[in-house]
Amino acid sequence: MKITLLLILSGLFACTLYAQQDLFARNPIISPDINDDHTVTFRLLGPDAAKVTITGSWMPSKGFTTEHREMEKGDDGVWTYTTEILEPELYRYSFSVDGVRTIDPANAHTIRDVGTISNIFLIEGGVADLYQVQDVPHGTVAFRWYDSPGNDKIRRLTVYIPAGYEQSDTRYPVLYLLHGIGGDEEAWIGSGRAVQILDNLIARGKASPIIVVMPNGNVAQKAAPGKSSEGLVVPTFSLPNTMDGKFEETFIDIMNFVEGNYRTINSKEGRAIAGLSMGGYHTAHISRYYANTFDYIGLFSAAINVSPEGLPPATVYQNLEENFLKQKENGYKLYWIAVGVDDIPNLYKGIQDYRKQLDDLGLKYEYKDTDGGHTWENWRKYLTEFVPLLFKS
């Protein structure tokens, strides 16, 4: 009965193979293979390769290099490597085949971080369950373009709208969530797993339903590499105007767009801002510059700097002390600072200097030293800890 259909389908397969062979060149290899004991076995078919190594985000780093491990070749031409027991986490890895970095051809799941594509896998349990898509109500993720008159550009941002928004008439609070240097409006929904974290925290009743706005903090760009009329350009860390005040001073364009297009609570009680690294720097300055605008402020491994002579001449960086005192006087509900003790000493010290400045001026904050360094592992974790503290009236 189904014979004709099957014939056509088998023909279709053959045809697809014919025209698009590489789509079908699927590895019969299972990799990564997550074992019951939470060790992970990687496999790569490479009978003609002379040396294959693996590097992954669970391996130690030293100096400028993350360690790698040699994989072992079997008689069947399959190279294998099995890890030690891994903690629950979202991990990144890549192979090197005779000296050339490559992704795992058996794993279709990748993340782009700045200009590098890596494979990912996830070990369930603990905080990693928040990074996984669960059977809970899902928010909407949208890529939208907003007018930024301050930059004379139409620019792209990512918005997370919590489940229930579309069926509701109420107003929602907003978290503005900023990326680090080299990142863009796709960083927090990629490596940051912000969508899964928000869906899961809200479903567990740990967080209020909130809108999360993830803009592009590089004002020289209209959008992430490949998503603007610049074409399929090479992503870079070295963009102009990332920390010269322009993003902070034109942040009003983003807020105007968001508050004009969504049912938002348009007062400080309904606004939070947080960012990682460069985004923490942006957060510190934006939350001070826009007087009486944000009740919740989060600095994740912030690349902050308190000495005025170290700052560019933009208006946003002037009269720091005076504006800090205004921020104090206006009041806020939460100023949350976290950094890993293994972060770069200069950056770690910058944050301690910043704390001293806040102390001297009498601005209250919560501070948290954590394990680890300048990593997405920390930033994801900080997000899971920060969001539950927001919008508790």
Add this chain to the structure above:
Amino acid sequence: MKITLLLILSGLFACTLYAQQDLFARNPIISPDINDDHTVTFRLLGPDAAKVTITGSWMPSKGFTTEHREMEKGDDGVWTYTTEILEPELYRYSFSVDGVRTIDPANAHTIRDVGTISNIFLIEGGVADLYQVQDVPHGTVAFRWYDSPGNDKIRRLTVYIPAGYEQSDTRYPVLYLLHGIGGDEEAWIGSGRAVQILDNLIARGKASPIIVVMPNGNVAQKAAPGKSSEGLVVPTFSLPNTMDGKFEETFIDIMNFVEGNYRTINSKEGRAIAGLSMGGYHTAHISRYYANTFDYIGLFSAAINVSPEGLPPATVYQNLEENFLKQKENGYKLYWIAVGVDDIPNLYKGIQDYRKQLDDLGLKYEYKDTDGGHTWENWRKYLTEFVPLLFKS
């Protein structure tokens, strides 16, 4: 003046390197390098590799294999290959290093097609200008989850909302755009470049502003691989229930969601449906099964089949002739069929048989034989030709 900031930033870079070395392992190599004459040079640094080849979507295919070309090793350890002059198009390619398929580490732009990650590049000009992000008003792309009671699942779909929708009060027509076997709700916005095509056609005045809904046609899935609670599963062509009538019979759930959540024209004048390959099969059956519902129907390289004994026993496939005659009697404005002459003979013949059936029953259609086979090159092109024909009153 900027010294402190620069110190912190250089520290930050060092730190990032320390913790995330692979992010920085950026190739100083430029690849692909699109030359002025539209030849393209590829480069790969691999001093220790013994053999490097490249395969790309511009190369001929034969039997089950797309051809490849050997790259040549320079004294500097850089392997290079330069193509002939390429026509304007979006191309896909990958390398093989000592027998292992790999992406180009110098190119951050990739596409996932079913389970395979390939690099992409674009040669400007002609129809390819429609595939590129241009400086025109941009629509919104959103990933949303809808309730499908017919499948007892919450399922994910992609929606394109044209620029101007949010600022307007008017109702918009909708195109439902369906993927092929192995695809999902991300296929048309990935390989299909549907977002760029729509933005550009609308900006040029060639198409009406329309909403485009790209659902997941695999009812066994809630969402694309990696986007549901199934986790980071291996994408596969072999899903159950893809062509057994279930998708067609539960399509009403998608329409209910769309028409309940957007300002749509809720009559046949405002509805179009089109799909590629399996999606063309779905389109043919849905447009007939839902009486008097669609005025515009597009079959792109449809994996269609006219013999009732070849069809599963689902209701949607019963009384074909009677329901075709109803479709004819109710009327429609456009029934558009296109297929490449190099498509798989079985599939090509299925379409000719289908045409004969339409002819015999007196259903009018436009038909187009094109160059090429069962490829995204054709499906993108068909979309650019089909969309301008829609919603012309």
